[in-house]
Amino acid sequence: MSSVIVRVKQKQIMDLIAKGKRLDGRGLTDYREIKVEQGLIERAEGSARVLLGKTEIMAGTKIEIGKPFSDTPNEGVLTVNAELVPLASPTFEPGPPKEDSIELARVVDRGIRESKALDFKKLCIKPGKKVFVIFVDVYVLNHDGNLIDASALAALAALLNTKMFNYEIEEDEVKIKPGYTPLPVGKHPIAVTFAKINDKLIVDPWLEEEQTMDARLTMTIDDDSNVCAIQKGGSGYFTPKQVLEAAKTAMEKAEENRKKLKW
Amino acid sequence: MSSVIVRVKQKQIMDLIAKGKRLDGRGLTDYREIKVEQGLIERAEGSARVLLGKTEIMAGTKIEIGKPFSDTPNEGVLTVNAELVPLASPTFEPGPPKEDSIELARVVDRGIRESKALDFKKLCIKPGKKVFVIFVDVYVLNHDGNLIDASALAALAALLNTKMFNYEIEEDEVKIKPGYTPLPVGKHPIAVTFAKINDKLIVDPWLEEEQTMDARLTMTIDDDSNVCAIQKGGSGYFTPKQVLEAAKTAMEKAEENRKKLKW
């Protein structure tokens, strides 16, 4: 798109939002349609695909046996990785993860970790020696805005779908036994992202709104309407009042979106 | 060389090949002169130098004790690496291995591995725990075309020249004992490479023929005239008939070239 067309569109988006409207007809706090499919990748221990409008995310989990961190010898390890797969957008380039995908992975990771969604103690096999390491790989397959909310949802859906193999310990070696146990997922943190455009907050910005916004704010909310993770992004700012307003709205939206998950 | 001179030469090469002739006087299925010297590098466990016309390859082996792969706990490990040493050609650049050297290493590796040239089971020290890791480092010292055949020959010659140290196991530790044993090399896979120029197949292309060819085809043949590895390269194609013709020719050429090796 030429930059002139972009600017005309940005003007249009801003003018509409001033009137409480959006280019795709949504209300300011409406999400696009959300579809969640769990269990598409049989090779993965767990998997899920999320469509948020045209934004498409695939998340898969793998479980390995590894060492705990030295400061948490009784706890399993969670590793979240995000790939901005180059077929998802002409602006994504192949290569090692850059700032944007690292931030995406870390925001998804913090939502799960801080809400205590995973019972890490149950992922310990032998304190200080052997624990389960849970890898969550978030794969962005089409980028049409609001990657954080879609990725957080896909990651959680994949975890809810994850089967851990059974095991017993024989002479210091872990032996795999038949059968599976579900992963101990106790909380369901939902990320709700706001864009600030023309000094108004809107939820779930799509791509063209993201290109127009001043700043971004993500609130992750747990089942009991607690705030458990926040991330501000972009080179603009929010007033303290907008921050508190966003927290309130996020609590409502999180409760709605949580219903898309099966467990 | 200016690109005009290159094109004139390419035309000349193509015209000659149409008449069944080559610029350096060889017949279409003739190799350049091959010289193999084994055992030049005393620090290496095994070594060999191959001259194929002006193409010069040095290969050296090193043996370490390491862990087996989890899916082959009773087998040693082979690692083939190829370096396009920058003094071998103005087109080679220093730095981590690129596409071409990775392909070269992997084609050499597959020839050895798939022909079962090495008896990997005999390289196991303690199943699942300790095995011999054989490193083959292929060093291209001068590039005058057909690196694959020369490298495969040098790698095999170095393996045939390799001495494994004797050992015994004492209280779970490997103790080196005096003396050496030759590496268990049972097969002698030979790579034979074809270039397609002007719709004809020639063997052992030298540098200027490689710059003229449409596509490249390598057939690796074992002692019993079995095909054990194939690699097509370049942005051209072959007809199915040419593929089968190449396999037949490769079997003859492999038998000739195998005689250059001592074991």
Place this chain on the structure above:
Amino acid sequence: MSSVIVRVKQKQIMDLIAKGKRLDGRGLTDYREIKVEQGLIERAEGSARVLLGKTEIMAGTKIEIGKPFSDTPNEGVLTVNAELVPLASPTFEPGPPKEDSIELARVVDRGIRESKALDFKKLCIKPGKKVFVIFVDVYVLNHDGNLIDASALAALAALLNTKMFNYEIEEDEVKIKPGYTPLPVGKHPIAVTFAKINDKLIVDPWLEEEQTMDARLTMTIDDDSNVCAIQKGGSGYFTPKQVLEAAKTAMEKAEENRKKLKW
């Protein structure tokens, strides 16, 4: 600075040195003022800050338990790393260490290692299995010339300030016990750097002298006036006579500068 001004200044520096004088008023073998502070970083096992004129270096040590090198199973390990922190000079760029910082680290390392300043045997916990690994991180905070002498001094001062935790071995595991022991530092190697300008040798070149010099020569001298490490740098040369003259001067200067350290 424009390159014209640089050249005028270089001319000025050279003319003065021909008369035995320097732009900042020092004699040819005078050091700038040296300040050494030890123990500023409580998180580090040892630390020191050195000011050499406006050149500022921070060095910190950390101790870990690791494996010895296979050829020195009874000795601890020393790892010296140098960072040309980008806020120290507009010419320093962030990123992995380049030639200059690697040379700096290795010259500092060699001075400590070759003078036998550290009693590596005393850093062994379990021969062949567990030893203390001493990390010395040299951090250049302001670059005004002669980084080597200042860094070597800061590294040694940090080592002299370093406390090793006490330990005992229980069932093959290292248990930390209360209290600390000083690191076994027995020698005090001092680096003395010369610049050759206008065919004369001067000590402790500052930044503009370094930009003018033909070549650089560092002599590291131990407590008994032995030479224990040398490094020539830069694209010029020295006469054999200058080399011996430098060694003599270095012995005097090292004795002076060693007094700045407390132990």
Place this chain on the structure above:
Amino acid sequence: MSQKPEKLIDKKGLRLDGRKPEELRSIKIEVGILPNADGSAYIQQGKNKILAGVFGPRELHPKHLALPDRTVLRCRYHMAPFSVQERKSPAPSRRDIELSKVIREALEPSIFLEYYPRTGIDIFVEILQADGGTRCASITAASLALADAGIPMRDLVVACAAGKADDTIVLDLMDTEDKKGGADVPVALMPNLNAVTLLQMDGILTFEEFEKAVNLALKGCREIYTMQKEALKAKYESVKEVEE
């Protein structure tokens, strides 16, 4: 964790997944499924699930890679970390780099590269799930993605492997046959030109077995070629419907 099957072919001559030796796995192909790519395709072949996306012809970065007389074709074959039994690191392995090269060289002969000088075409292949034969299925999908992007081509490229399971030459090896079988011969073909654009082999085959395997792989290619063309047609018919 993986069980070693005693036999890859049972007494009835059938394979572990019930197929006859010369039978393809079930294949599902869709064209044009990625909104942001200039062309795209999805293939499911057995349990393989693969996405291919094409961008270009477009400006090349970095610019010094551009060629004055033709477009530069680039290809990245990449596996999702969760696509295989043991998690794959997202950094490209040596195998990934080799496969990216041979896939690119399998597709290059089909493209009129000289139509777009000074530009680049990028092909991105993502293996979402791997089940043996990913390089062939990647070529089949990537060629469709190129067609979907409107790149002028001599013919579609289609690929399929044949190989040896126990003593039988079989078509379209799945993961276990690939790993436990005696040989694997992936072949790519431009059917209308009878041009083999990829040929590799692992294993041990006599000349006769090799000949049989190549011919079987070519037969497989031609069967998949029909499905490729249908998938393209389906895309354009659905587009036509939408437009009407």
Place this chain on the structure above:
Amino acid sequence: MSQKPEKLIDKKGLRLDGRKPEELRSIKIEVGILPNADGSAYIQQGKNKILAGVFGPRELHPKHLALPDRTVLRCRYHMAPFSVQERKSPAPSRRDIELSKVIREALEPSIFLEYYPRTGIDIFVEILQADGGTRCASITAASLALADAGIPMRDLVVACAAGKADDTIVLDLMDTEDKKGGADVPVALMPNLNAVTLLQMDGILTFEEFEKAVNLALKGCREIYTMQKEALKAKYESVKEVEE
């Protein structure tokens, strides 16, 4: 090696380091301490020891990153290997990369970026010792370094965290409170514009607790803002003295 304290708040309502819940740690700020940087500042906040240096506006390398209508702000948050309990590798971690981004985005709203098209401004932050709250202290120092470099700014940016220790909302968490506490809410503010330019959170807070924490962090920001301005003034007074 680290002891787990039973309680973060004692019976008298005081914290491990003797502070009251709403009390800042002792803070020392100096401006203009690096001779070679265009602007610089040093902050000591509790045991945090942090240097910030600014270079620019200057030519950007590589050049293709330059923008026609504004300066490009770059930021590197970096920890000295000896700044933490366990030696930190000097290579940037994922945490370092994220913090570099959020610090840059916290400072960007304060700068008139459009004043210097086609140039770059580099901010380098070095953590010499870390004691909890390094990102906030880094912003406080980096904003002063920008001012010291003479970059035209809307306001200084100042940052401070609030959080939860046991059941109490507390200001300016130190390392142990950060690790053992219930939540951490770092906030950056341009006080004159009432503009929050950084907001993050870890932990679990009810809406009421969150509201209280944000307001406490903002109060902390305003207190530090006063110290920031004093440090700037001190620098220019000392410069004036020297010049006179």
Place this chain on the structure above:
Amino acid sequence: MSQKPEKLIDKKGLRLDGRKPEELRSIKIEVGILPNADGSAYIQQGKNKILAGVFGPRELHPKHLALPDRTVLRCRYHMAPFSVQERKSPAPSRRDIELSKVIREALEPSIFLEYYPRTGIDIFVEILQADGGTRCASITAASLALADAGIPMRDLVVACAAGKADDTIVLDLMDTEDKKGGADVPVALMPNLNAVTLLQMDGILTFEEFEKAVNLALKGCREIYTMQKEALKAKYESVKEVEE
């Protein structure tokens, strides 16, 4: 696996390999052995086997490295993985990077860099087998490769080490003397200009020992210089013969 010799010098005053203290190892030098390089040389010194190749003056990549007033000399010292007892990773180590720098700086004073502005000269040194003193032998070979490439030079650069084995100052240390000896002093020289272009030292030497070692190394350099010139002459005589 390596035996620790009790003594480096025996009762007769001879070294482990039978040499007298002031004796060089056997040296073989050949010039112009690499067909594709612009200049090349091979040196065998004891068990060291080293190739040096030179390309240039040629265009520099990347271009922004070019200098308006002189050529840029680049040097890569690299060890083959099989050149040492324990396999060396082909990635450059910190030692490799330092040696590349000091070798380049040892050769730079010999070259009229200003003759070829905006160009680059690349020196590639490959250690095929290492036996102590590789940096010196590399300089000796690389200088010949530069001469073979027709680069205008002030003088050849020749290098040799002296050091201390037990209590004796010895010339041209081999691997074991290097590792077990008391000191190693590598020196590079342009003999006609009496110019020391490389000087390093490891170990412990009194001033008197150091003086003796430097002088012995210089004597070694002059001996090898004669061989260097003979090798160059041999190359040009053989070329002449071919041409006649």
